[in-house]
Amino acid sequence: MAIIHVENAYYTREKQMILSDISFSVEKGQHQAIIGLNGSGKTTLLQLIHGSIWPLLRYDPVVEVLGHRLGKTDLNELRKSIGWVSNAFTERISPMQEQVTEQEESQAMKMMQEWGIAHLRGKPFRICSQGEKQKVLIARALMSSPKLLILDEPCNGLDLYSREQLLAQVERLGKEEDGPTILYITHHIEEICPVFTHAMIMENGRIAVNGKKKDVLTAEHLSKSMGVPLEVTWNRERPWVQVNSNEMKPAYPSA
Numbered sequence: 001m002a003i004i005h006v007e008n009a010y011y012t013r014e015k016q017m018i019l020s021d022i023s024f025s026v027e028k029g030q031h032q033a034i035i036g037l038n039g040s041g042k043t044t045l046l047q048l049i050h051g052s053i054w055p056l057l058r059y060d061p062v063v064e065v066l067g068h069r070l071g072k073t074d075l076n077e078l079r080k081s082i083g084w085v086s087n088a089f090t091e092r093i094s095p096m097q098e099q100v101t102e103q104e105e106s107q108a109m110k111m112m113q114e115w116g117i118a119h120l121r122g123k124p125f126r127i128c129s130q131g132e133k134q135k136v137l138i139a140r141a142l143m144s145s146p147k148l149l150i151l152d153e154p155c156n157g158l159d160l161y162s163r164e165q166l167l168a169q170v171e172r173l174g175k176e177e178d179g180p181t182i183l184y185i186t187h188h189i190e191e192i193c194p195v196f197t198h199a200m201i202m203e204n205g206r207i208a209v210n211g212k213k214k215d216v217l218t219a220e221h222l223s224k225s226m227g228v229p230l231e232v233t234w235n236r237e238r239p240w241v242q243v244n245s246n247e248m249k250p251a252y253p254s255a
Contacts, residue, residue: 001028003148003181007062009048009055018044019055019205026198031174031182033192033213036202037226042185043086045202046150049183050084051075066147083141083180085134086152104143111139115169131162135169142173142180149173149180155191163191171195189217194237201225213239 002025009022019041026032036042047053048063051070055061063070068078100108112118115135120128125136134154141149151170155163173179174195184196192199192213199213203225209216217239223230229247233240 001067002026002064003028003030003066004049004183005062005064006048008059009061009063010059011044011048011053011055017205019048022048022055022207024200024207024210026181026183028181030198031196032184033196033199034183034185034202035187035189035192035199035225036208037187040202041205042187042202043152044205046084046086046152046183046185050079050082050150080144081147083138083144083146083149084152085137085141085150085154087156107143108139111142112136115139116165129162130157131159131166134158134162134166138166138169146180148183150183150185152185153187154184155186155188167191167193189222189232189239189241192217192239219244 004024004026006025007023009019010017011019022045034042034045044053048055049065051063051065054071055063065078066081070078109118109121112121115138117132117135117139120132120136125133128136138149138151138154154170155166158166170182170184171193174182174193182196184192186192196213198211199216200210201208201216201221208225209221214234217232219230219232222232222241223244229244230241231244233242
């Protein structure tokens with residue numbers, strides 16, 4: 001079963017085309033990384049999948065998530081099976097304590113232990129470190145046992161140690177037999193862990209390349225997408241990039 005299936009999706013905002021000709025699928029058992037420069041349309045694509053925005057109907061679009069076609073299903077019910085973690089949600093966390101059941105509190109503590117944040121119990125969210133906040137948000141998203149987990153630049157603002165801690169947890173989660181399918185959005189190539197099977201590069205609201213990660217994350221594809229000559233090396237099934245300075249054009253022509 002396709003976890004996500006999109007065909008012919010276009011989206012405009014203020015008469016500007018933001019997404020163009022989006023068609024792709026993510027099958028069960030796959031984990032997908034989506035990369036691209038800022039403004040390439042990554043987050044807008046997530047909003048489309050989440051049902052927060054609607055594609056242009058004149059192109060006969062199809063957006064199916066977890067076997068449900070958007071526009072013909074109850075979005076509130078569907079979203080119970082989707083976990084979404086984004087820095088944009090951080091400011092929405094209410095400082096007020098919600099009423100919870102003993103079962104919910106027990107489940108929350110179990111989740112906090114799994115993510116190594118049990119020591120944060122009772123600590124106000126606003127004074128947690130950025131790394132702690134990200135782990136709290138992911139643990140919170142997993143409380144409903146989602147079938148699809150969307151991570152929108154979860155390592156943004158983290159130091160090296162916190163980043164690697166978080167990525168190790170994402171790797172563990174992706175290997176769980178009954179764990180969710182993961183969509184991971186980033187513009188840092190080195191964050192793409194071994195557990196990710198597929199990758200997509202977005203450019204100017206379009207899918208430039210999509211497929212198995214080693215076919216997509218090549219020097220040729222990444223150099224074109226990022227606009228700079230890059231070299232790609234693989235170490236322990238993670239891609240690492242560096243600028244090929246020998247091929248860099250000078251910012252100003254020599255006299």
